[in-house]
Amino acid sequence: xxxxxxxxxxxxxxxxxxxxxxxxxxxxxxxxxxxxxxxxxxxxxxxxxxxxxxxxxxxxxxxxxxxxxxxxxxxxxxxxxxxxxxxxxxxxxxxxxxxxxxxxxxxxxxxxxxxxxxxxxxxxxxxxxxxxxxxxxxxxxxxxxxxxxxxxxxxxxxxxxxxxxxxxxxxxxxxxxxxxxxxxxxxxxxxxxxxxxxxxxxxxxxxxxxxxxxxxxxxx
Ligand code: SAH
Ligand code: MG
Numbered sequence: 001x002x003x004x005x006x007x008x009x010x011x012x013x014x015x016x017x018x019x020x021x022x023x024x025x026x027x028x029x030x031x032x033x034x035x036x037x038x039x040x041x042x043x044x045x046x047x048x049x050x051x052x053x054x055x056x057x058x059x060x061x062x063x064x065x066x067x068x069x070x071x072x073x074x075x076x077x078x079x080x081x082x083x084x085x086x087x088x089x090x091x092x093x094x095x096x097x098x099x100x101x102x103x104x105x106x107x108x109x110x111x112x113x114x115x116x117x118x119x120x121x122x123x124x125x126x127x128x129x130x131x132x133x134x135x136x137x138x139x140x141x142x143x144x145x146x147x148x149x150x151x152x153x154x155x156x157x158x159x160x161x162x163x164x165x166x167x168x169x170x171x172x173x174x175x176x177x178x179x180x181x182x183x184x185x186x187x188x189x190x191x192x193x194x195x196x197x198x199x200x201x202x203x204x205x206x207x208x209x210x211x212x213x214x215x216x217x218x219x220x
Contacts, residue, residue: 012044012068015036015041018065018121019036025117025120029059030058031151034212036062036065039066039069039177041069042147042175042177043070043077043147044070044072046147046173047069047147049174050075050146050171050174051075051076051145052069052070052076052077052146052147052149053149053166053169054066054078054079054151055149055151055152056080056081056134056149056151056152056153057079057080057081057083057114058110058114059113059114059117060127062149063079063118063123063129064123064127066127067118071123071126075146076126077127079128081110081114081129081130081152082131082133082134083108083109085108086153086154087154088154096108111131114129134152134161138162138165138166139165145169145171146173147175147177148167148170148176148177149178150162150163150166150177150179151179151180154180155191156191156194156195159195163178163196164198167203174218175208175218176205177216178192178214178215178217179213179214180213181213188213196215196217199217200217204220205218
């Protein structure tokens with residue numbers, strides 16, 4: 001029997017439809033619908049200029065929104081994750097999911113779940129998964145990016161390294177989106193917020209949009 005490729009949906013979907021698709025397939029993740037809609041909208045606008053990249057794939061939730069955004073412009077989104085989970089995803093921590101634990105390796109492994117979700121949501125051609133430590137990949141990266149979404153590790157060191165290393169790869173006309181920005185400790189962890197302060201202090205960038213904990217910055 002001839003090998004048949006899965007059909008890829010040719011028409012990009014709007015955020016509501018992407019949300020419905022993800023609900024149908026029970027895509028796990030950490031991105032509220034209002035933030036997802038803004039992420040989609042901004043990525044769609046800026047990916048006219050070139051490829052997009054996100055740090056923090058987890059199970060593909062944000063990547064699926066970004067896939068539909070970049071598809072409008074015949075572009076791709078690189079989705080970077082070591083797939084071993086952040087601190088809070090480890091066994092015994094608050095956001096641990098036993099279904100995402102590889103018993104043989106005794107490690108979290110979100111890659112099989114992400115792959116499944118990209119397939120079920122028909123975006124395998126739009127997303128280029130990269131299994132890597134963000135900070136290592138940033139050192140070797142050479143392609144200018146139109147849109148960067150930072151949603152990786154939440155230690156202070158990691159959050160700051162992600163912002164400062166990836167900004168070097170943002171096009172002059174591009175934008176960077178950063179997730180989990182909470183100004184007050186009672187709202188959530190402060191590391192991404194302090195990372196954003198470092199970024200704004202070291203580069204001529206300004207905040208151009210906010211939605212929930214999602215902040216978008218652009219060059220002055
Ligand atoms: N964007 C996702 C959520 C990401 S959760 C969504 O829409 O649901 C954060 C992810 O960052 C985790 O999957 C974790 O494995 C990844 N991560 C943490 N530190 C990292 C690092 N140093 N390099 C690459 N990925 C990292
Ligand atoms: Mg996040």
